[in-house]
Amino acid sequence: NAGVTQTPKFRVLKTGQSMTLLCAQDMNHEYMYWYRQDPGMGLRLIHYSVGEGTTAKGEVPDGYNVSRLKKQNFLLGLESAAPSQTSVYFCASSSKGDGANVLTFGAGSRLTVL
């Protein structure tokens, strides 16, 4: 049982380049999330989705776009990368029926923008 899988694990970009982070979950979870984690700060929500075909903005959505065409996949795109987007990105998922909303996280994707 793979859980939540993120690709790639590491990536180095130059300013202005674009890329897509892929997240896949095999737990049939309805909710999916993209977070960024920076030193000295709590996890910050970028975008989230409550179901296939739906997305919503989180706390820090600027500079990112997302898509959820299939229930199991949640893609995070950077159209024009900036050094401020250097961070570790975590995808997570949770079940709609779980009142506690426990998140299962992927292993993370470390992105460096030069």
Place this chain on the structure above:
Amino acid sequence: GQNIDQPTEMTATEGAIVQINCTYQTSGFNGLFWYQQHAGEAPTFLSYNVLDGLEEKGRFSSFLSRSKGYSYLLLKELQMKDSASYLCATLDSNYQLIWGAGTKLIIKP
């Protein structure tokens, strides 16, 4: 505003007990979570409290006081593998998670 405070770093000795505190101010409250995150890895769920009191789960216990906006995570019989960051998070009135910056716990032999 919404705010969660927890110590940045703590040090404890193998075999001892350590208490990691978390205070919060959020708009509404629908529960408090503790997650463990080893360096370079994903956070993993430890506990969830929505009612006041102590929840015990093996060597780990979590306490909540809603009136004081306060929680703690208690780790007993510390092992070297407990060296990790411990993240406190609350679920606000919109069921959005608000995360603390985490407490890095260093265990010494």
